Each structure stands twice: as C-alpha cells, then as structure tokens.
Amino acid sequence: MAAEHIPGVAIDAFELRRVRIPLVTPFRTSFGTETHRDALLVQAIPKGGASGWGECVADVQPLYSPEYVDGAQQVIERYLIPRVFAANTPKASAIAGLLARVQGHPMAKGALEAAVLDAELRAANVSFGAYLGAARARVDCGVSVGIQTSPELLIDVVAGYLESGYKRIKLKIEPGSDVAFVRAIREHFGSELLLSADANASYSIDNPDHINALTALNPFKLLMLEQPLTADDIPAHARLATMIESPICLDESIVTARSAAYAISIGACKIVNIKPGRVGGYLEAVKVHDVCAANGVPVWCGGMLETGIGRAANVALGAMPNFSLPGDTSASSRYFAQDMTEPFVLEAGTLAVPTGPGIGVDPLPESLREFTTSVQLIRR
Ligand code: OSB
Ligand code: MG
Numbered sequence: 001m002a003a004e005h006i007p008g009v010a011i012d013a014f015e016l017r018r019v020r021i022p023l024v025t026p027f028r029t030s031f032g033t034e035t036h037r038d039a040l041l042v043q044a045i046p047k048g049g050a051s052g053w054g055e056c057v058a059d060v061q062p063l064y065s066p067e068y069v070d071g072a073q074q075v076i077e078r079y080l081i082p083r084v085f086a087a088n089t090p091k092a093s094a095i096a097g098l099l100a101r102v103q104g105h106p107m108a109k110g111a112l113e114a115a116v117l118d119a120e121l122r123a124a125n126v127s128f129g130a131y132l133g134a135a136r137a138r139v140d141c142g143v144s145v146g147i148q149t150s151p152e153l154l155i156d157v158v159a160g161y162l163e164s165g166y167k168r169i170k171l172k173i174e175p176g177s178d179v180a181f182v183r184a185i186r187e188h189f190g191s192e193l194l195l196s197a198d199a200n201a202s203y204s205i206d207n208p209d210h211i212n213a214l215t216a217l218n219p220f221k222l223l224m225l226e227q228p229l230t231a232d233d234i235p236a237h238a239r240l241a242t243m244i245e246s247p248i249c250l251d252e253s254i255v256t257a258r259s260a261a262y263a264i265s266i267g268a269c270k271i272v273n274i275k276p277g278r279v280g281g282y283l284e285a286v287k288v289h290d291v292c293a294a295n296g297v298p299v300w301c302g303g304m305l306e307t308g309i310g311r312a313a314n315v316a317l318g319a320m321p322n323f324s325l326p327g328d329t330s331a332s333s334r335y336f337a338q339d340m341t342e343p344f345v346l347e348a349g350t351l352a353v354p355t356g357p358g359i360g361v362d363p364l365p366e367s368l369r370e371f372t373t374s375v376q377l378i379r380r
Contacts, residue, residue, distance in 0.1 A: 308341025
C-alpha cells in the first residue's frame with residue numbers, strides 16, 4: 001500500500017501525554033540503569049474519526065543519544081507542531097520534509113510522524129503491517145538482557161527467558177562486564193543458542209584493553225557484536241571489523257538511510273539494527289530497510305523499552321521481508337506488569353503483527369488513568 005494512496009487527515013489538535021510505567025526488573029546498560037519507562041505519547045486528534053498514536057522513544061536522560069524526553073516534548077510543541085499546522089493538512093509522507101529545517105531531534109520527529117500516519121491509516125482502514133508490506137503474520141523475538149552483577153545470576157536470567165521461548169539472547173556488555181559473562185552463557189547454553197552482545201558504544205579502539213576484550217569474544221561465535229564504538233565514528237568500526245571475528249551490527253551510528261549506505265560501503269557493519277525513533281520515523285526506517293536489502297545486509301528491529309503503542313508499530317515494521325533476524329521486540333511481560341495496551345504475548349517465540357486499522361491497538365483507559373503524569377493539548 002503505497003503512501004500516495006492514503007489520503008491525508010486534517011489534524012485539529014495534538015495531545016502530548018507523559019506516562020510513567022514501572023519496569024518489572026531494572027534494566028542496566030553501559031550508560032545507566034532504568035527502573036521505569038517514562039514515555040511521551042503523541043496523539044493526533046482529527047476533526048472526526050479515530051485519533052492516531054505515536055510513541056516518542058527518547059529517554060529521561062540524554063545518554064543513549066542527545067535526545068531526552070522533556071526536550072523532545074518541548075521541541076515538538078515549539079518547533080514541530082507549528083510547522084505541521086502551517087502546512088494545513090499534510091500527509092504523513094510529507095512530514096519529514098516539513099520538519100527537515102529543524103536540525104536533529106529524530107525521536108521527536110518520528111513520534112509526530114507516527115501519530116499522523118496512524119490517524120491516516122485508521123481513517124483509510126489500513127493496518128500498519130499492510131501499509132509497510134508485511135511479509136509475515138508473526139515476527140521472531142529475541143530479548144535484550146541487562147548487565148547483571150555476576151555471570152551466575154546472568155545464567156538464571158537467561159534461562160528464564162529461554163523457557164519463555166525467546167529465540168535470541170542479547171547480552172548488554174561494557175568493559176569489565178564482558179568476556180566472563182559471554183563465556184558463561186555460551187558454555188552453559190551451548191553452541192546452538194543465537195547469542196549476541198550490545199556494548200552501547202562503551203569501547204574505544206584506542207584502548208588496548210578494550211580491543212583485547214573484544215578479541216577474546218571471538219571463540220564464543222556471537223551472532224553479532226552491536227555498536228562497540230562511539231556512534232559518530234563509523235570508520236573506526238570498519239577498522240575494528242578487520243581486527244575481530246564477531247560480525248559488527250550498528251545501532252547508534254545509523255541515523256539515516258544515508259548513514260546505513262555509507263557504513264555498509266566501507267565495511268563497518270554486516271548487520272543493522274533499525275529503530276524508527278533513532279532514524280526519525282517509520283518512513284525513514286523503511287528506507288534503511290531498503291538500502292540494507294539492496295546490499296544483502298540483514299536487519300532486525302531494535303527497541304527502546306516501548307509501551308504497547310510503540311511496540312505495535314515496531315512489530316509491523318519487523319514483518320517486512322529483510323527483517324530476517326529476531327528483533328528486540330519482546331513481549332509486554334518482559335517489561336511491564338501492566339502495559340499501556342492489551343499485552344503483546346509471546347507464542348512460540350513470536351509476536352503477532354496487529355491486523356486492525358493503523359497500529360491496531362489502543363491505550364487502555366485504566367492504564368491511561370494509572371500511568372499518566374501530565375497532559376498537554378495543543379490546538380491548531
Ligand atoms: O541499545 O538496543 C539498545 C534499550 C534502551 C536503549 C538502547 C537499547 C535498548 C535495548 C532494549 O537493548 C531493547 C528493548 O527491549 O526494547
Ligand atoms: Mg543497541
């Protein structure tokens with residue numbers, strides 16, 4: 001379903017809603033520990049018909065990327081929504097162009113575009129999956145496991161996820177919490193386990209201890225090593241790729257389809273993690289998918305601890321043909337005791353692509369009541 005065939009919808013107002021939901025277990029990465037998901041939900045309210053929803057994946061602190069949720073909300077209110085309103089009834093496919101003059105802020109832009117796109121698709125009675133060209137009804141799921149205090153504890157945590165049916169385990173690592181943890185998991189669960197590691201940019205190519213540690217991962221046959229080095233140094237990843245055996249996957253470095261094409265062309269990555277928020281929205285995410293497909297580079301859908309709103313759209317994206325590796329799109333229960341939407345439930349290691357109009361899910365009234373911390377209505 002090409003974008004040109006979906007009519008635009010006149011948006012009367014946007015609601016910016018903050019929700020704060022406790023995580024079932026703290027999530028520790030090389031850049032910090034999260035105990036809650038503090039999300040910004042963007043609701044595009046048309047004159048008539050169903051609202052569209054988008055989830056902004058910016059975190060509370062600017063540690064994964066320069067964006068942070070308070071800043072995202074402010075930039076949406078001050079600089080993004082006025083441009084959308086000034087254009088009258090822009091289609092979702094025109095929004096990235098309207099916002100291009102505003103530098104950066106991909107997560108803020110992506111959330112606004114997602115809300116408008118969802119409103120359009122609901123009005124046209126087309127599901128996100130159908131719109132994106134989903135190639136399958138269910139997507140394979142992996143799980144991203146936070147840094148634990150000991151390898152023994154990590155084995156217990158991973159065992160629990162494998163019992164639930166997850167098809168791939170991703171271990172968060174950082175210098176000092178790497179080789180012993182990966183070795184413990186590989187030795188305990190065997191060579192068949194699809195196992196990857198995500199460093200969140202915490203290693204330096206100039207630090208011999210760091211390079212020794214990454215080289216020491218070679219025997220453990222990782223499916224991939226995700227974003228070992230700083231986001232803005234794609235060439236360093238190409239150099240590292242000649243020094244280690246683990247295939248490199250880029251996350252933070254890939255901010256546009258252009259950067260994906262560049263990274264692939266210089267041999268900086270063999271796999272790409274696609275996060276719609278990081279690249280400025282689902283439409284740019286499709287372009288990243290297409291560039292990778294054209295170069296024979298497999299992709300998978302990353303995650304940012306989304307609520308059911310963002311998850312629904314991510315699962316639809318993950319059903320596109322070149323999403324050939326299990327994603328970080330885990331079940332609701334991996335994150336929350338109660339989600340914003342009906343929970344996404346893992347079955348045989350997969351989640352179902354929603355089939356209803358738009359993202360196919362709605363926030364539950366009781367979750368809106370329980371988790372909302374503020375609401376801001378911005379009228380045309
Ligand atoms: O690097 O992929 C990452 C979560 C927050 C920020 C960055 C990352 C992650 C994850 C978790 O790995 C993915 C998820 O389960 O949503
Ligand atoms: Mg990552």
